[in-house]
Amino acid sequence: MALQSRHLLGLEGVNREEIALILDTAESFMEILQRPIPKVPTLRGKTVVNLFFENSTRTRISFELAEKRLTADTVNFSTSTSSVKKGETLKDTIRNIEAMNIDMVVVRHSAAGVPLFLTRCVDAAIINAGDGMHEHPTQALLDMMTIRRKAGDLQGLKVAIVGDIAHSRVAGSNIHGLLTMGAEVMLCGPKTLMPMHAERLGVRVSHRLEDALEWADYLNVLRIQLERQHKGLFPTIREYHREFGITLERLEQAKRDVVILHPGPINRGVELDSDVADSDFSVILDQVTNGVAVRMAVLYLLSGSDPALE
Secondary structure (H helix, E strand, O other): OOOOOOOEOOOOOOOHHHHHHHHHHHHHHHHHHOOOOOOOOOOOOOEEEEEEOOOOOHHHHHHHHHHHHOOOEEEEEEHHHOHHHHOOOHHHHHHHHHOOOOOEEEEEEOOOOHHHHHHOOOOOEEEEEEEOOOEOHHHHHHHHHHHHHHHOOOOOOEEEEEOOOOOOHHHHHHHHHHHHOOOEEEEEOOHHHOOOOHHHHOOEEEOOHHHHHHHOOEEEEOOOOHHHHHHOOOOOHHHHHHHHOEOHHHHHHOOOOOEEEOOOOOOEOOOEOHHHHOOOOEOHHHHHHHHHHHHHHHHHHHHOOOOOOO
16 A cells, blocks of 8 residues: 555545554654664665754754664755845755655754645655644654554544644644544643634633543644744743643542653753653653654655565
């Protein structure tokens, strides 16, 4: 079985079988990552460009490492040292890069829709590493892999996404992916950080953290985007933490064992206390490890390489 699309632009419209294929393939790569020399020649001769127009640590390093583990040739694009600073358009930038014989582009951009736009400009396979407030598919896939490795299956699991839902591309991809895989989803956060008509997405909605703690098996806690605080979406950081911050005391008082995920970077003491992030409740570092395997799987499945893993 192969993916139906040559690109990974988001998880909306990706079916259950394709998501399962990516997760199963990622499991195969986990075994490779545990070898003394965690490297295979699967993408030897392929060239991948990492086209990041936004700052990134985890996602960029994870993709770079995945590419190197597959023996791909990797080119890293930096806007600070590129002709973009001289006024070059996105279309000209990507077409000039493609003229150098590239096979795949991993793109991150502050504007929603840029990955889709690039599919119309070049023949290379496009992988969305986050576009505006739209989607971040590989983050959702690694979240699902982390949950599946712990629970065994996603079917019937209860996952609450807590925090700034309205501005989160991670939330968008997680909602699509989790619902497709048979999980139940709750969105929890202040009304000002909730998308309009959220219930139409097929999820539960709550504005009380206690509801999420009583209901969920897993809590995916989103970063509060402090750069948006000037818009007055919630009174103060202290107030947000008091109402929605995940503390050890709250977890210990919950009627069920809850597992904590976070896509990073963490605002410690805001959405998540340090003693929670570093506790046995947390699988945050597992997410980082699983992210490399997931991105190896996506690169491999979109590369057109021989179907047998080497």
